[in-house]
Amino acid sequence: MEQRNATRLRVLEHIRTKGAVSRIDIASALQTSPATVTAATADLIAAGLIKEIESEAISAPGKRGRPRVLLQLDAKSYIVAGLKVARQGISVILVDFEGSETASYKHPLEKPRMSPSEFVASIRSALDETCAQIGRSAKDLAGVSIGVAGLVDANRNFVYWSSSITERNIDFSNLLSRHVPCPAFMDNDANLVAKAEQLFGLGKGLKTFLVVTVEHGVGLGIVLDGQLYRGKRGCGAEFGHTKVQLDGALCQCGQRGCLEAYVGDYALIREMAVTGQINEAMTVADIHDRAQSGDQRAASVLSRAGQIFGLGVSNLINLFDPECIIVSGTQKSFEHLCTDKVLARIRSGVVNVDAALPEIKVHHWGDLMWAKGAAAYGIEQVSILKVRELIANTP
Amino acid sequence: MEQRNATRLRVLEHIRTKGAVSRIDIASALQTSPATVTAATADLIAAGLIKEIESEAISAPGKRGRPRVLLQLDAKSYIVAGLKVARQGISVILVDFEGSETASYKHPLEKPRMSPSEFVASIRSALDETCAQIGRSAKDLAGVSIGVAGLVDANRNFVYWSSSITERNIDFSNLLSRHVPCPAFMDNDANLVAKAEQLFGLGKGLKTFLVVTVEHGVGLGIVLDGQLYRGKRGCGAEFGHTKVQLDGALCQCGQRGCLEAYVGDYALIREMAVTGQINEAMTVADIHDRAQSGDQRAASVLSRAGQIFGLGVSNLINLFDPECIIVSGTQKSFEHLCTDKVLARIRSGVVNVDAALPEIKVHHWGDLMWAKGAAAYGIEQVSILKVRELIANTP
């Protein structure tokens, strides 16, 4: 049964990445027989996960034979919520099964750090508020996925530590099942963005790639052979806290020399503060503006961040040798990390092989990147759930 | 058939890690049925890979029931050669199927860098020489495995670059099959040591661990979920060339700031040279001696290497979150990398989680570490080959 499950999911996954594809093409792409695909797609249709495209006669002009029937995700079948908890508030997005947004909402938070029960209560009310927008209730959701900054063991909804939560080592399974009326999943926010790149973004169809997220901190999601790699204790991929300098700059985490302490938003603002030219709420966008209008010090702050970032990325390539590295961020605020000089730094740090460097792709998401990431993970988890149910009910 | 293959190999692998184990125990350990184990072990016995232990009645005293029959590797069934090509010469070891040494030999090399055909010819004569010691010929070997320093794509015996070879990007498949009269495999030397740790060493039974090799350079083998991770192009795990300092010390590879340029043998000797107190052929052991007899400068050279090494290891833990890190070397010449201060540095660089730090194990091998590593890989590849043959011949 586990085997069958996996086959169904593989077919579903392939339909998702291809968008619309015929049974024959699935069979040849997955190196399996048409009979198996017929069986699998029949099940997936029964579960409401996919559907046949109505518009008949897609037969290529001048091509004989029975035309292929295209299959695609059944977008309207399920609604999934993605949440990202940040200090300013909770971003929520509702998406259909294809990942298209149907509603979004920003829930304010009184305090950036909450107890576990406050945390779950906030999630619940953010969820209710958003569902109300489309005249639905949280009960109607097929799943909810929650992204938090910090160290999370996603397999057991266990949070070692998060900047949003006052207590350490909390198992959220019970709290969530009590207070959220649908299946709920948690993970580290960078992992979720990696999931989004894999399902909908620049990682579509790739097997082995890394997603680096840049914003306040620097995060990493590792996808190896199509799977998110999480490490033994569920707390790997802490790229932002790899050390780039012995006893270097002080980081938020309390340690010294972390990459994040040179590249994260707060690090840049801290540097600008040293120059004395800082006002209350300076942002990285402001630093960009200054640099562009000729401020040498601002330019130098950005440039050094880029060099350190490039060093870090070259280390990732040296260790993982991935197909591709995707740099993802919400705004245009990380342009300084994608310059030719940064690329040169990366190149000069990667061990020299006569094979092309892994492609480095840049993805500028909008504000909802993190929430969309959570939604992507939610869609994947719901798929797994539905397939499991389906087979459990097949006698 | 592929599935059956995998089952056979899983059983064989379990027998190897346990040493001697009964069918029942295999079944429960691998979560499979006794019937399957009976079938698998029958096949493995037919292939000469395992055998039943003769000594009957191992029944525990006072325990009723039919006693278990223990199974173990059939040590005498196959001979495998492991080779390590270094600048001083080629180390060869012949092992039985359990990995026990039956002969070893050090083949001198006139020149440290050879053309591909010279390279293969040297391997052949080193092999012949060693086999002669036990009155055998290279034809009698079940497989030969060759380790080289450099960038190797093991899946296709392709060497991007190696310090032992004058040309780049050589596909050795044809050369090897023409000049070596038995199946031959190549890989990066650090990967091979990781294989040895997995099959015979401190990684026995572990799923996810890293092996750091220290000697002239610094190497890394990555084992994830029981498999060697090699990256997309087959050239990942270049730990020695991850950068620990922006525009830092010059490395053999021509780049700056590589970890190896602070930790490798040549880096220490270079540092000592700066102090002016160097003779022709100083070794790391000499530096240790001096440090122990109170030479502050020698102590400081070793201490800095340790700190940089610790920084690198903490980065590995932050990225991979493995079960365990094994530091492997040939001599006692890396004691300075295993001190309490180094451990403290590692600890101070790993992101703080309330879960135990991955265990850090130190493995002092003898001189033949690299060759034994190659042999381990050879044994694994021969196992795969034999199982494949077996099933191909089962009608």
Add this chain to the structure above:
DNA sequence: GGATAATATTTTACCAGATAAAATAAATAT
């Protein structure tokens, strides 16, 4: 010392899941 119980392994009958081959469906070309 034979009956009984306990435990390991093998055998047998069967099940699950994938597939080859045949059948069917749906189009174009003649």
Add this chain to the structure above:
DNA sequence: ATATTTATTTTATCTGGTAAAATATTATCC
């Protein structure tokens, strides 16, 4: 209308694993 081509479904098998029954081998109990 008929033949041809291609896609999908159905059916009969094949593969690999497993539950249950059978068998093997021991200890323990009268």
